[in-house]
Amino acid sequence: SADPAKRLSDERPNFIIMLMDDMGYGDLGVMGEPNRETPNLDQMARDGVLYPEFYTGAAICSPSRAAMLTGRLPVRNGFYSTNNFGHNAYTPQEIVGGISDDEILLPELLKKAGYTTALVGKWHLGHRPQYHPMDHGFDTWFGAPNCHFGPYDDKETPNIPVYRDRNMMGRYFEDFQIDRKSGESNYTRLLADEAVSFLQSQVNASAPFFLLWTPDASHAPHYASKEFLGKSRRGLYGDAMMELDHSVGRILNALRDNNMTNTLVFFSSDNGAALVDKGHGGSNGRLLCGKQTTFEGGFRVPTIAWWPGQAAPGTVSHQVGTQMDLFTTFTQLAGQPIPDDRVVDGIDLTENLRDGSITDRSVFFYRGDLLMAARVGHYKSHIWTFTTPPEELGNGTDHCPGMSIANLTTPEQINRTDTPVVIDLSRDPGEMYQLPTYTDEYQTEVNKMYKVITDHVTDMVKGRPALDWCDQAVMNWSPSGCEALNDCLTPPKSDPYRCYWPH
């Protein structure tokens, strides 16, 4: 099917998103990590554009990924739950819902534009058949629909399957080993091999491609291949970082070696580091709190763009970006119109990449469907504050360990709409110092923020919540392909219940 003539005339770039899982803002050498585990990513930043002010669409996996692939906030695309006020929801295997057929995903638009689309790694937008990534724009898939939690007993709970395309290839802890004691697993290597194989398969292709590469070794339980075990100075998490970095190097080298450098690559993370891992997880550097929260440590993520010949090497861009911008940017670059029948939150970063020009834009920080904070210019206003529910703190869970800032790091949900906490993120990315309410600066920024929020809320059409219902019967008992592997399990009787979201 290769058509060199068409290939030459098609100057649209290939796209790769390398989306890490629970990797923190401070985990890269270039972001100040003292152990410097990421020579390939640091080089990628020197060869590309570093975005120190880049955000996810949500501070937890599934809504974040749904936002990136739809270009829309989770409150619009339905990746939230109304069961627990202002709490985050995601897609564990007992979830009934998943990505709505009414949403238009980035790979769907790119496919329509003639791109070949591949997902290698975690999906996390629903594991039931109707949510399969190949029914939402991907031509191929190697990876798992859920997190690699376990091992389970396959009686109360099935182990999570790993798919190739439509059929399962086996399960974590059975066919895809993760040694919970040593942390050894070759799964990151498998995902890197898959990515490189995909790239090689595209060398003579007539169409450009989109690869979404989503390894999860930086999400607990962490793991690394034997080659990397014990190699870092930070324990298993650092070992996983080194292997992920090594894999990034392999993928970029595959592009270079095959003269496929007309490829726009974005590296980022789906949310901030999970500080509940208590020193065994990642680092958000100087940022406040972690995953699950609407503080910078939950939303601001390490982000690098790489586009040889198009984006100037060694650039640091102060463009405020979000992962939803990848939807808009890639769609535009592919020559497709942005859907005009719905609100899209992403902006087009093409000009920023090409000439450094900056677009003014606001960022909205939701927890569930509750708007907690907004960034307008370089000021962030917190209209609700909430860290870790007191009952969870009592269980030893803490999203803000060691951090205690008056009026801000409140375990309780507190409505501050009347007197928001306002912070200048340029001088204070750690959200340590609040603007005094009696200053003109405070009043000016609060008024700007009120206007932005009013416009935002006035426009808001909330999606139907997809993450309200759970049922043990929908877990991964008998994924497609289980018959061939003799690995079908018997589900319990269906008994739907409202999911409980503790955070």
Place this chain on the structure above:
Amino acid sequence: SADPAKRLSDERPNFIIMLMDDMGYGDLGVMGEPNRETPNLDQMARDGVLYPEFYTGAAICSPSRAAMLTGRLPVRNGFYSTNNFGHNAYTPQEIVGGISDDEILLPELLKKAGYTTALVGKWHLGHRPQYHPMDHGFDTWFGAPNCHFGPYDDKETPNIPVYRDRNMMGRYFEDFQIDRKSGESNYTRLLADEAVSFLQSQVNASAPFFLLWTPDASHAPHYASKEFLGKSRRGLYGDAMMELDHSVGRILNALRDNNMTNTLVFFSSDNGAALVDKGHGGSNGRLLCGKQTTFEGGFRVPTIAWWPGQAAPGTVSHQVGTQMDLFTTFTQLAGQPIPDDRVVDGIDLTENLRDGSITDRSVFFYRGDLLMAARVGHYKSHIWTFTTPPEELGNGTDHCPGMSIANLTTPEQINRTDTPVVIDLSRDPGEMYQLPTYTDEYQTEVNKMYKVITDHVTDMVKGRPALDWCDQAVMNWSPSGCEALNDCLTPPKSDPYRCYWPH
């Protein structure tokens, strides 16, 4: 006096120390500062060696500088006070004491080795005549003996003088302006001009040189030249950072342009960022607390070495270093013996610079003459904990704003010698997560630490405390040279009293 033949045969390197004031671990782009104000320092790191685990000798100006120049901890060289238990002391202009004649300073040894020695910037080892830097090893001096506090009324308190060599040239806020409202001052440019002039004066010199360059624009009150005012995204502190970075670039360019690249340059800071400046000062990045404390934010400082042709470019060294090592390293490289009649705490970093080899060493964290913590390997044990005295907290001073870690960030001084708080700095440079006391790892590390501390304390010969006495009469009323400027002030009657050290 230039002797090209001698010059050619003398392959000993020149030395420069660029010592910043209150600049934090997180203030450089290469250390993750999101606003990226330091392109020259980031390039210096790419061309040299970055030390992410480098420490000062003390968490406050004067003792830190005394440690660097003597190679010895302040508890040995006398830069402490016994007036207030476990509090820091320094050299305000009412201090009676200064650097002891019994101490051997780095410039004295280098001078003996034939080096030309120059101090450009703040001295801070005593301002009375017997403590003059030219009586302690420097051939020339341009700068001030104390911090640039003020403006004063010249009645209760004189403004701080600026010297050229033996004589004052004028005073801060009178002849050397710092506009406290706008923050404008050309003083950093003056210091950069002086440094560059000194380098140019050495181009055809037969002897190698040592330049100690100590600008203080990053110490409150911050200031910047008109050219840099408003140029950063962080306010005045960021403007000062940009000018300091620009000046570093000028100095390195002067070396390159004049073929003087056989120069070993160290860039560092005298202590961590002063967090009491509440969002208007520097940043310690992910580190705990700030200046004045024995946490990493007080002692660990951004450090880069640059030595073209000798130190491999782009190196990140995990050598645990201290500024006292500069004493030992430079002395050895100059061919001088290290004094053997006293304990020297510095180690020789030459091999580390040349081939990356690592020397195992411990670090001791004192506050005043109280040993608070020790780093042994990559573990740090806190045997005393102390942040900000409660009465100072009540005044709005806080060395650990927003940080609250059980058993560690205690306002009170608490002796934990029986059950030290132990932290693995490799995985937890922010000192957030304490090793559980019931683990083997804890017991092993505590036992190692006890042995190291026992050896350290057994060897300890404390210097006579130099910072116990204050007297308004010793202030900078009539510095040498004041007659020529008609700027002599009348001191009050001598009335010595024990200085009070609040921290």
